[in-house]
Structures are given as structure tokens and as C-alpha cells.
Amino acid sequence: MLDGGALVFLATVLLSLICIAFLALNIFAAAHHLETAKRNAETVARVLADVGAKRKAGQPEVAECHLRPEDAGKLTWGPCWEAITKLPEIAKLTNPLQPENNVFGPPCDGSDESIGRITLEKGTPWFSAGNTGVTYAASDSDDSIATETPLRVQVCNRWGEAVKVQELKF
Secondary structure, eight states: OOOHHHHHHHHHHHHHHHHHHHHHHHHHHHHHHHHHHHHHHHHHHHHHHHHHHHHHTTOOSSGGGSOOGGGTTOOBHHHHHHHHHTSHHHHTOOOSSOTTSOSBOSOOOSSGGGTTOEEEEEEEEEEETTEEEEEEEEOOTTOBOSSOOEEEEEEEOTTSOEEEEEEEEO
16 A cells, blocks of 8 residues: 555656646647747748849839839838738738737837747848948838848747848848
8 A cells, every 4th residue: 555655756746747748738839839930931031032033133023122213212111011011922921929919020029019920120231341241130111122132031939039030132
């Protein structure tokens, strides 16, 4: 027969195993949702790369993203991005981590509102003492896209931290 101490020990082990199983399920679900969010961001990156390639080739898929002679070099990101978000592949996306949160938004800030959000950052080339690189910052609707523009696509994880998905030229 088991004495009282052995029963308490077995109950503790059983309770611990149950807690570990629930924790594993929670971690698996969060990882699955993050992978879904990353696939959404990859879709956005692919669409941006396609639109950018057609724009560069002079065959605009999205008229708001194409520089016309009458624009005089004043092509901005806001109208272009608004038209891209209406494309069928992009319009159907939802936020898998927090369905009530927006799909797109400003860079990850650690808040609950940023969880699962896809963010786009515009790259700015810099040159210093023979070194070159790109600095990324939040894209603004007034940013010029008259020339090829580096973009970084990220998704915010469940802690609101940025996970880089892809960098591309638009």
C-alpha cells in the first residue's frame, strides 16, 4: 500500500505533467500562429516584389505605384500602398495571432495592439568613410518612391517584438 507521502508525491507529479502538457499546447499554438503570420508577411513581400519588378520594367500593375511624366518625380508611398492593400491577395489577409488587431501598422512597440501585425519599413542608404549600408525606419505615406526603394517586411510576435521576414527593393 501507498502511504500519504507517496500519494502526495504521485499527485504532484501528475499535476506537473498536466501543467507541462498545457504549456506545450500553448507554445505550439503560438508558434503555429506566428508561422501563419510570417506566411502572410511573405505573401506581402512577394506581392511588393512583383509590383516593384513590373514598375521597374515600365509595366505597372498598380497605376498609383508608377511614375508618370506628369508626376514630376513626386510619387509617394501612401497612394501606392493603399492600392496594393486592395489587391485580392493582400485584402484577404487577417491577423492570426490577435484577430481583433489590425493586419498592418506601425513598427512593433511591445504593446498588445502590435501582436501579429505586419510592418513595413523604408530603407535609407548611408555612406560613411567608405562603408555603405541601409538604415530602416517606419515608412510614411509622404515618403517618395520615385526611385527604387529598399523595404523591410516584418511581423510582430506575441510579445510585440519584430521578426524580420524579408528585405526587398521596391
